[in-house]
Protein backbone atom coordinates (compact mmCIF):
# COMPACT_ATOMS: atom_id res chain seq x y z
CA UNK A 492 0.00 0.00 0.00
CA UNK A 493 1.32 3.38 -0.98
CA UNK A 494 0.30 6.93 -0.14
CA UNK A 495 -0.14 8.92 -3.31
CA UNK A 496 -0.88 12.61 -3.74
CA UNK A 497 -2.53 13.46 -7.06
CA UNK A 498 -2.99 17.03 -8.25
CA UNK A 499 -5.43 17.87 -11.03
CA UNK A 500 -5.25 21.22 -12.86
CA UNK A 501 -8.07 23.43 -14.08
CA UNK A 502 -8.62 21.75 -17.44
CA UNK A 503 -8.70 18.33 -15.78
CA UNK A 504 -11.65 19.45 -13.63
CA UNK A 505 -13.08 21.86 -16.22
CA UNK A 506 -16.51 20.19 -16.49
CA UNK A 507 -18.72 17.76 -14.59
CA UNK A 508 -17.80 15.03 -17.05
CA UNK A 509 -14.11 15.64 -16.43
CA UNK A 510 -14.61 15.68 -12.68
CA UNK A 511 -16.25 12.27 -13.02
CA UNK A 512 -13.23 11.07 -15.00
CA UNK A 513 -10.95 12.25 -12.21
CA UNK A 514 -13.10 10.39 -9.69
CA UNK A 515 -12.76 7.24 -11.76
CA UNK A 516 -8.99 7.49 -11.90
CA UNK A 517 -8.84 8.07 -8.15
CA UNK A 518 -11.10 5.05 -7.66
CA UNK A 519 -8.65 2.88 -9.62
CA UNK A 520 -5.83 3.81 -7.27
CA UNK A 521 -8.07 3.15 -4.27
CA UNK A 522 -8.97 -0.27 -5.65
CA UNK A 523 -5.26 -1.11 -5.84
CA UNK A 524 -5.17 -0.55 -2.10
CA UNK A 525 -3.45 2.85 -2.06
CA UNK A 526 -4.27 5.81 0.13
CA UNK A 527 -5.03 8.81 -2.03
CA UNK A 528 -4.93 12.55 -1.36
CA UNK A 529 -6.26 14.62 -4.24
CA UNK A 530 -5.50 18.31 -4.72
CA UNK A 531 -7.59 20.21 -7.23
CA UNK A 532 -7.43 23.58 -8.97
CA UNK A 533 -10.46 25.67 -9.78
CA UNK A 534 -12.33 24.83 -13.00
CA UNK A 535 -10.40 26.27 -15.95
CA UNK A 536 -11.02 29.97 -16.43
CA UNK A 537 -12.64 30.38 -13.03
CA UNK A 538 -9.77 32.12 -11.25
CA UNK A 539 -9.45 34.59 -14.13
CA UNK A 540 -13.19 35.20 -14.05
CA UNK A 541 -13.11 35.98 -10.34
CA UNK A 542 -10.12 38.31 -10.67
CA UNK A 543 -11.92 40.14 -13.49
CA UNK A 544 -14.96 40.63 -11.25
CA UNK A 545 -12.78 42.11 -8.51
CA UNK A 546 -11.18 44.46 -11.02
CA UNK A 547 -14.59 45.76 -11.97
CA UNK A 548 -14.86 47.02 -8.40
CA UNK A 549 -11.35 48.41 -8.20
CA UNK A 550 -8.34 48.17 -10.50
CA UNK A 551 -6.16 47.15 -7.57
CA UNK A 552 -8.49 45.07 -5.40
CA UNK A 553 -7.83 44.77 -1.67
CA UNK A 554 -5.48 41.75 -1.38
CA UNK A 555 -7.17 40.21 1.66
CA UNK A 556 -10.58 40.28 0.02
CA UNK A 557 -9.14 39.15 -3.30
CA UNK A 558 -7.89 36.00 -1.56
CA UNK A 559 -11.33 35.42 -0.03
CA UNK A 560 -12.77 35.71 -3.52
CA UNK A 561 -10.35 33.64 -5.61
CA UNK A 562 -10.13 30.83 -3.08
CA UNK A 563 -13.78 30.03 -3.80
CA UNK A 564 -12.87 28.48 -7.16
CA UNK A 565 -11.12 25.57 -5.46
CA UNK A 566 -13.87 25.22 -2.87
CA UNK A 567 -16.29 24.44 -5.68
CA UNK A 568 -14.13 21.71 -7.21
CA UNK A 569 -13.31 19.91 -3.93
CA UNK A 570 -17.02 19.63 -3.15
CA UNK A 571 -17.92 18.40 -6.63
CA UNK A 572 -15.08 15.88 -6.71
CA UNK A 573 -15.95 14.56 -3.24
CA UNK A 574 -19.55 14.12 -4.42
CA UNK A 575 -18.42 12.31 -7.56
CA UNK A 576 -16.24 9.98 -5.47
CA UNK A 577 -19.13 9.22 -3.15
CA UNK A 578 -21.28 8.58 -6.19
CA UNK A 579 -18.82 5.80 -7.10
CA UNK A 580 -19.30 4.29 -3.66
CA UNK A 581 -16.04 5.58 -2.16
CA UNK A 582 -15.62 7.38 1.12
CA UNK A 583 -14.36 10.89 0.52
CA UNK A 584 -13.95 14.10 2.47
CA UNK A 585 -13.20 17.57 1.17
CA UNK A 586 -10.85 19.96 2.97
CA UNK A 587 -10.42 23.68 2.40
CA UNK A 588 -6.98 25.09 3.16
CA UNK A 589 -8.03 26.23 6.62
CA UNK A 590 -9.64 22.88 7.41
CA UNK A 591 -6.35 21.05 6.80
CA UNK A 592 -4.97 23.48 8.16
CA UNK A 593 -2.28 24.60 5.73
CA UNK A 594 -0.63 27.52 7.49
CA UNK A 595 1.04 30.27 5.49
CA UNK A 596 2.57 33.67 6.15
CA UNK A 597 0.30 36.69 5.75
CA UNK A 598 1.47 37.90 2.32
CA UNK A 599 -1.86 37.91 0.51
CA UNK A 600 -1.95 36.68 -3.11
CA UNK A 601 1.56 35.20 -2.86
CA UNK A 602 1.73 33.59 0.55
CA UNK A 603 4.39 31.05 1.44
CA UNK A 604 3.62 27.81 3.24
CA UNK A 605 4.93 27.68 6.82
CA UNK A 606 3.43 24.54 8.26
CA UNK A 607 1.03 21.75 7.36
CA UNK A 608 -0.79 19.89 10.08
CA UNK A 609 -1.27 16.34 8.78
CA UNK A 610 -3.43 15.01 11.63
CA UNK A 611 -6.89 15.61 10.19
CA UNK A 612 -5.86 14.28 6.79
CA UNK A 613 -4.25 11.21 8.36
CA UNK A 614 -7.33 10.45 10.40
CA UNK A 615 -9.50 10.65 7.29
CA UNK A 616 -7.08 8.46 5.31
CA UNK A 617 -6.90 5.90 8.09
CA UNK A 618 -10.66 5.61 8.17
CA UNK A 619 -10.61 4.79 4.46
CA UNK A 620 -11.44 8.20 3.00
CA UNK A 621 -10.07 9.79 -0.12
CA UNK A 622 -8.87 13.19 1.08
CA UNK A 623 -9.74 15.99 -1.35
CA UNK A 624 -7.87 19.24 -0.67
CA UNK A 625 -8.40 22.66 -2.20
CA UNK A 626 -5.21 23.77 -3.96
CA UNK A 627 -3.79 27.28 -3.99
CA UNK A 628 -5.19 28.34 -0.60
CA UNK A 629 -4.10 28.46 3.01
CA UNK A 630 -4.68 30.31 6.24
CA UNK A 631 -2.40 32.72 8.11
CA UNK A 632 -1.77 32.82 11.86
CA UNK A 633 -4.61 35.30 12.34
CA UNK A 634 -7.09 33.08 10.49
CA UNK A 635 -7.18 35.03 7.22
CA UNK A 636 -7.54 33.12 3.97
CA UNK A 637 -4.42 33.39 1.82
CA UNK A 638 -3.47 32.18 -1.65
CA UNK A 639 -0.13 30.95 -2.96
CA UNK A 640 0.17 32.79 -6.28
CA UNK A 641 -1.10 31.82 -9.72
CA UNK A 642 -0.57 28.16 -10.46
CA UNK A 643 -0.21 27.58 -6.72
CA UNK A 644 -2.11 24.29 -6.62
CA UNK A 645 1.04 22.56 -7.88
CA UNK A 646 2.78 23.81 -4.77
CA UNK A 647 -0.08 22.65 -2.56
CA UNK A 648 0.24 19.17 -4.06
CA UNK A 649 3.98 18.95 -3.54
CA UNK A 650 3.80 20.46 -0.04
CA UNK A 651 1.14 17.95 1.04
CA UNK A 652 3.23 15.13 -0.39
CA UNK A 653 6.20 16.38 1.63
CA UNK A 654 4.16 16.76 4.83
CA UNK A 655 2.58 13.32 4.48
CA UNK A 656 5.84 11.72 3.28
CA UNK A 657 3.89 10.41 0.32
CA UNK A 658 5.44 7.78 -1.90
CA UNK A 659 4.75 9.86 -4.99
CA UNK A 660 3.25 13.18 -6.02
CA UNK A 661 1.52 12.94 -9.39
CA UNK A 662 0.70 16.15 -11.24
CA UNK A 663 -2.06 15.48 -13.79
CA UNK A 664 -2.31 18.05 -16.52
CA UNK A 665 -3.31 18.47 -20.16
CA UNK A 666 0.07 17.31 -21.47
CA UNK A 667 1.44 13.84 -20.88
CA UNK A 668 4.78 14.95 -19.49
CA UNK A 669 7.67 17.31 -19.95
CA UNK A 670 8.84 17.64 -23.55
CA UNK A 671 12.19 18.50 -25.11
CA UNK A 672 10.40 21.64 -26.28
CA UNK A 673 6.84 22.76 -27.08
CA UNK A 674 5.43 20.24 -29.62
CA UNK A 675 3.31 23.02 -31.12
CA UNK A 676 6.53 24.57 -32.41
CA UNK A 677 8.54 21.43 -33.03
CA UNK A 678 6.30 18.46 -33.90
CA UNK A 679 9.28 16.10 -33.39
CA UNK A 680 9.58 17.15 -29.75
CA UNK A 681 9.89 14.13 -27.49
CA UNK A 682 8.48 13.41 -24.08
CA UNK A 683 11.31 13.04 -21.57
CA UNK A 684 10.94 9.94 -19.39
CA UNK A 685 13.00 11.71 -16.72
CA UNK A 686 14.39 15.16 -16.07
CA UNK A 687 16.45 16.41 -13.14
CA UNK A 688 15.16 18.89 -10.61
CA UNK A 689 17.72 21.46 -11.61
CA UNK A 690 16.73 21.23 -15.25
CA UNK A 691 13.06 21.44 -14.38
CA UNK A 692 13.78 24.49 -12.26
CA UNK A 693 15.55 26.20 -15.15
CA UNK A 694 12.80 25.25 -17.60
CA UNK A 695 10.11 26.54 -15.22
CA UNK A 696 11.91 29.83 -14.69
CA UNK A 697 12.56 30.19 -18.42
CA UNK A 698 8.90 30.11 -19.27
CA UNK A 699 7.93 26.46 -19.64
CA UNK A 700 4.50 26.40 -18.02
CA UNK A 701 4.26 22.75 -17.04
CA UNK A 702 4.87 23.26 -13.31
CA UNK A 703 4.75 26.29 -11.05
CA UNK A 704 8.36 27.07 -10.21
CA UNK A 705 7.77 27.09 -6.47
CA UNK A 706 6.42 23.56 -6.58
CA UNK A 707 9.66 22.42 -8.20
CA UNK A 708 11.74 24.21 -5.57
CA UNK A 709 9.67 22.57 -2.87
CA UNK A 710 10.01 19.12 -4.38
CA UNK A 711 13.77 19.56 -4.63
CA UNK A 712 14.09 20.74 -1.07
CA UNK A 713 12.01 17.95 0.46
CA UNK A 714 13.02 15.30 -2.04
CA UNK A 715 9.46 14.61 -3.13
CA UNK A 716 9.13 12.06 -5.90
CA UNK A 717 7.33 14.08 -8.52
CA UNK A 718 5.76 12.91 -11.76
CA UNK A 719 3.93 14.83 -14.49
CA UNK A 720 1.17 12.88 -16.25
CA UNK A 721 -1.76 13.42 -18.60
CA UNK A 722 -5.22 13.40 -17.10
CA UNK A 723 -6.67 12.52 -20.49
CA UNK A 724 -4.76 9.30 -21.09
CA UNK A 725 -4.84 6.14 -19.08
CA UNK A 726 -1.53 4.70 -20.12
CA UNK A 727 1.82 6.38 -19.92
CA UNK A 728 4.55 6.93 -17.42
CA UNK A 729 4.67 10.70 -17.85
CA UNK A 730 7.90 12.39 -16.82
CA UNK A 731 9.59 11.58 -13.55
CA UNK A 732 11.58 14.38 -11.98
CA UNK A 733 14.76 12.89 -10.57
CA UNK A 734 17.79 13.77 -8.54
CA UNK A 735 20.88 13.86 -10.65
CA UNK A 736 22.77 11.10 -8.90
CA UNK A 737 19.92 8.66 -9.47
CA UNK A 738 20.40 8.37 -13.18
CA UNK A 739 23.71 7.56 -14.72
CA UNK A 740 24.74 9.33 -17.87
CA UNK A 741 22.75 12.50 -18.57
CA UNK A 742 22.07 13.75 -22.07
CA UNK A 743 24.01 16.95 -22.70
CA UNK A 744 20.90 18.93 -23.54
CA UNK A 745 17.51 17.98 -22.14
CA UNK A 746 15.30 20.73 -23.39
CA UNK A 747 14.85 24.04 -25.16
CA UNK A 748 12.80 26.77 -23.54
CA UNK A 749 11.71 30.01 -25.13
CA UNK A 750 9.65 33.02 -24.33
CA UNK A 751 8.37 36.14 -25.97
CA UNK A 752 7.55 37.86 -22.72
CA UNK A 753 10.59 40.09 -22.58
CA UNK A 754 11.73 43.42 -23.92
CA UNK A 755 15.24 44.83 -24.17
CA UNK A 756 16.47 48.25 -23.07
CA UNK A 757 19.85 49.82 -23.72
CA UNK A 758 21.52 52.85 -22.24
CA UNK A 759 24.20 54.04 -24.67
CA UNK A 760 27.24 56.11 -23.88
CA UNK A 761 27.14 55.76 -20.12
CA UNK A 762 30.19 57.15 -18.29
CA UNK A 763 32.32 54.11 -17.43
CA UNK A 764 32.74 54.56 -13.68
CA UNK A 765 31.73 52.83 -10.44
CA UNK A 766 28.12 53.11 -9.35
CA UNK A 767 26.53 53.60 -12.74
CA UNK A 768 24.95 50.15 -13.03
CA UNK A 769 23.68 50.50 -9.48
CA UNK A 770 22.09 53.85 -10.31
CA UNK A 771 20.39 52.55 -13.45
CA UNK A 772 19.12 49.31 -11.94
CA UNK A 773 18.30 51.01 -8.64
CA UNK A 774 15.88 53.31 -10.43
CA UNK A 775 14.38 50.34 -12.25
CA UNK A 776 13.98 48.39 -9.01
CA UNK A 777 12.41 51.40 -7.28
CA UNK A 778 9.72 51.30 -9.98
CA UNK A 779 9.14 47.65 -9.00
CA UNK A 780 10.31 46.30 -12.33
CA UNK A 781 12.10 42.94 -12.36
CA UNK A 782 15.21 42.64 -14.49
CA UNK A 783 16.23 39.41 -16.17
CA UNK A 784 19.36 39.39 -18.36
CA UNK A 785 22.00 42.08 -17.95
CA UNK A 786 24.90 42.81 -20.29
CA UNK A 787 27.50 45.54 -20.01
CA UNK A 788 29.98 46.15 -22.75
CA UNK A 789 33.71 46.71 -22.49
CA UNK A 790 34.19 50.44 -22.23
CA UNK A 791 35.72 52.63 -24.90
CA UNK A 792 36.49 56.35 -24.63
CA UNK A 793 35.46 56.25 -20.99
CA UNK A 794 31.91 55.26 -21.83
CA UNK A 795 30.09 51.98 -22.08
CA UNK A 796 26.72 50.55 -23.18
CA UNK A 797 24.42 48.84 -20.74
CA UNK A 798 21.63 46.49 -21.83
CA UNK A 799 19.05 44.53 -19.86
CA UNK A 800 15.70 42.83 -20.34
CA UNK A 801 12.42 43.22 -18.47
CA UNK A 802 8.97 41.70 -18.74
CA UNK A 803 7.35 42.97 -21.93
CA UNK A 804 4.38 44.35 -19.98
CA UNK A 805 6.75 46.70 -18.15
CA UNK A 806 8.64 47.90 -21.20
CA UNK A 807 6.96 51.31 -21.39
CA UNK A 808 7.39 51.97 -17.71
CA UNK A 809 11.06 50.94 -17.84
CA UNK A 810 11.68 53.25 -20.83
CA UNK A 811 10.21 56.14 -18.85
CA UNK A 812 12.47 55.36 -15.91
CA UNK A 813 15.54 55.25 -18.15
CA UNK A 814 14.71 58.49 -19.88
CA UNK A 815 14.53 60.05 -16.45
CA UNK A 816 17.87 58.70 -15.18
CA UNK A 817 19.55 59.39 -18.53
CA UNK A 818 20.26 63.03 -17.68
CA UNK A 819 21.16 62.17 -14.10
CA UNK A 820 23.94 59.79 -15.16
CA UNK A 821 24.98 61.69 -18.26
CA UNK A 822 24.19 58.94 -20.76
CA UNK A 823 24.07 59.71 -24.46
CA UNK A 824 20.97 57.81 -25.49
CA UNK A 825 18.34 55.31 -24.43
CA UNK A 826 16.90 52.76 -26.83
CA UNK A 827 14.56 49.82 -26.53
CA UNK A 828 13.12 46.90 -28.43
CA UNK A 829 10.11 44.84 -27.45
CA UNK A 830 10.23 42.55 -30.49
CA UNK A 831 12.65 40.09 -29.02
CA UNK A 832 12.51 36.51 -27.82
CA UNK A 833 14.70 34.47 -25.55
CA UNK A 834 15.74 30.96 -26.51
CA UNK A 835 17.53 28.75 -23.97
CA UNK A 836 19.23 25.38 -23.98
CA UNK A 837 19.05 23.52 -20.68
CA UNK A 838 20.97 20.42 -19.65
CA UNK A 839 22.99 19.23 -16.68
CA UNK A 840 25.34 17.48 -19.12
CA UNK A 841 26.69 20.93 -20.06
CA UNK A 842 28.73 20.89 -16.90
CA UNK A 843 30.93 18.14 -18.22
CA UNK A 844 30.81 18.75 -21.95
CA UNK A 845 32.63 21.52 -23.75
CA UNK A 846 31.43 23.00 -27.00
CA UNK A 847 27.72 23.37 -26.36
CA UNK A 848 27.81 27.15 -26.72
CA UNK A 849 29.86 27.08 -29.90
CA UNK A 850 27.54 24.49 -31.43
CA UNK A 851 24.55 26.61 -30.49
CA UNK A 852 26.08 29.74 -32.02
CA UNK A 853 27.11 27.91 -35.18
CA UNK A 854 23.60 26.52 -35.59
CA UNK A 855 22.04 29.96 -35.30
CA UNK A 856 24.63 31.49 -37.61
CA UNK A 857 23.85 28.87 -40.25
CA UNK A 858 20.25 30.09 -40.18
CA UNK A 859 21.44 33.69 -40.36
CA UNK A 860 19.95 34.49 -36.97
CA UNK A 861 21.67 37.28 -35.11
CA UNK A 862 22.16 36.96 -31.36
CA UNK A 863 21.55 40.22 -29.55
CA UNK A 864 22.41 39.07 -26.05
CA UNK A 865 23.93 35.94 -24.53
CA UNK A 866 23.90 34.73 -20.96
CA UNK A 867 24.96 31.47 -19.42
CA UNK A 868 24.78 29.53 -16.19
CA UNK A 869 26.22 26.16 -15.33
CA UNK A 870 23.41 24.24 -16.99
CA UNK A 871 21.86 26.82 -19.34
CA UNK A 872 22.67 29.06 -22.29
CA UNK A 873 20.20 31.75 -23.24
CA UNK A 874 20.26 34.01 -26.26
CA UNK A 875 18.06 36.90 -27.26
CA UNK A 876 17.07 36.98 -30.91
CA UNK A 877 14.63 38.94 -33.01
CA UNK A 878 11.11 37.80 -32.20
CA UNK A 879 10.30 36.65 -35.75
CA UNK A 880 13.22 34.18 -35.75
CA UNK A 881 12.32 32.50 -32.50
CA UNK A 882 10.54 29.46 -33.91
CA UNK A 883 13.21 28.93 -36.55
CA UNK A 884 15.88 29.09 -33.84
CA UNK A 885 14.09 26.55 -31.67
CA UNK A 886 13.60 24.14 -34.58
CA UNK A 887 17.17 24.44 -35.78
CA UNK A 888 18.56 23.84 -32.29
CA UNK A 889 16.23 20.94 -31.63
CA UNK A 890 17.57 19.26 -34.74
CA UNK A 891 21.21 20.20 -34.23
CA UNK A 892 21.25 18.69 -30.75
CA UNK A 893 19.37 15.56 -31.87
CA UNK A 894 16.62 16.13 -29.36
CA UNK A 895 14.15 14.28 -31.55
CA UNK A 896 16.13 11.08 -31.04
CA UNK A 897 16.02 9.13 -27.81
CA UNK A 898 19.50 8.98 -26.31
CA UNK A 899 21.19 5.60 -26.71
CA UNK A 900 20.56 3.46 -23.65
Ligand code: ASP
Nearest residue numbers: 532538627641642643644
Ligand atom coordinates in the same frame (compact mmCIF):
# COMPACT_ATOMS: atom_id res chain seq x y z
N1 ASP B 1 -6.68 28.36 -9.58
C1 ASP B 1 -5.38 28.95 -9.39
C2 ASP B 1 -4.91 29.61 -10.67
O1 ASP B 1 -5.60 29.57 -11.67
C3 ASP B 1 -4.37 27.99 -8.86
C4 ASP B 1 -4.05 26.84 -9.79
O2 ASP B 1 -4.78 26.53 -10.69
O3 ASP B 1 -3.00 26.22 -9.60
O4 ASP B 1 -3.87 30.20 -10.69
Ligand code: MG
Nearest residue numbers: 500501642645
Ligand atom coordinates in the same frame (compact mmCIF):
# COMPACT_ATOMS: atom_id res chain seq x y z
MG1 MG C 1 -1.58 24.95 -13.41
